[in-house]
Amino acid sequence: MSAAALQVDSGRALGFYGAHIGKKAVMAVTGFILFGFVVGHLVGNLQIYAGPEKVNHYAKLLHSMPGPLWGVRLALLVVVGLHVWSSFLLWRVQRKARPIGYKKKANLNSSYASRTMLWSGPIIGAFVVYHLLHFTFGTVLPGGLARLPDGDIDVYRNLITGFSQPLVALFYVVAVSLLGVHLFHGLWSMFQSLGVSHPRYTPRLKQFAAAASFLIAAGNVSIPVAVWTGIVR
Numbered sequence: 001m002s003a004a005a006l007q008v009d010s011g012r013a014l015g016f017y018g019a020h021i022g023k024k025a026v027m028a029v030t031g032f033i034l035f036g037f038v039v040g041h042l043v044g045n046l047q048i049y050a051g052p053e054k055v056n057h058y059a060k061l062l063h064s065m066p067g068p069l070w071g072v073r074l075a076l077l078v079v080v081g082l083h084v085w086s087s088f089l090l091w092r093v094q095r096k097a098r099p100i101g102y103k104k105k106a107n108l109n110s111s112y113a114s115r116t117m118l119w120s121g122p123i124i125g126a127f128v129v130y131h132l133l134h135f136t137f138g139t140v141l142p143g144g145l146a147r148l149p150d151g152d153i154d155v156y157r158n159l160i161t162g163f164s165q166p167l168v169a170l171f172y173v174v175a176v177s178l179l180g181v182h183l184f185h186g187l188w189s190m191f192q193s194l195g196v197s198h199p200r201y202t203p204r205l206k207q208f209a210a211a212a213s214f215l216i217a218a219g220n221v222s223i224p225v226a227v228w229t230g231i232v233r
């Protein structure tokens, strides 16, 4: 491709992002990628119910492919960055459209859903930072990361240690429940941003968003609860 064509293409891409609909589309696509990550991560974590070997084998498999693992990590970082940045820009536009406060907090423009997203998003972000310090770096895990005799991370042991602390388990329950609420509104507005709307399918899409986010939240909540109550030990 020639330099001139590239310039036109990147100009168009920036123009698209500059438009309101462009930012919404970026939110929708990055949100969908993050949704995929959350589903995949949950499927991996649920292996804790199959015993230490299973969940540790899964983690070992991931760690044995440093190239693809770092590729996915970097891609996720970019995706999270775009998701957060676009949400900030959209929030700013929404605020500018409402320069003087209403007498009553009527929130005509910002629906209940978008207000929920604005506070649940940063809390989930803070949770992810804590979570990385907990199970990836072991900084806030009592005794640090436990390792298997071959030096690999003992994910199963770390989960037991981590969730044996009631306050920490409770924090996870609250955070992943909030993630469920965020996913519900996120999935729903994603369908709207992408223009997937039809009288016949719209109620089904809403049901899908509700069922998927409930199942994801329930699966995530079950893990700290199972450890804390001694079902998994």
Ligand code: HEM
Pocket (backbone or CB within 6 Å): 038, 041, 045, 059, 062, 073, 124, 128, 131, 132, 135, 136, 153, 155, 159, 172, 176, 179, 220, 221, 223, 224
């Ligand atoms: C109760 C629910 C969860 C459990 C038990 C859990 C468990 C874990 C564990 C054990 C690790 C370290 C894995 C390893 O060293 O290979 C990890 C990494 C991670 N988790 Fe979770 N997780 C949960 C929920 C979440 C949620 C809701 C998110 C995102 C919203 C998330 C995002 C991450 C990320 C980004 C990493 C780092 C992955 C990497 O190594 O690159 N986790 N999680």
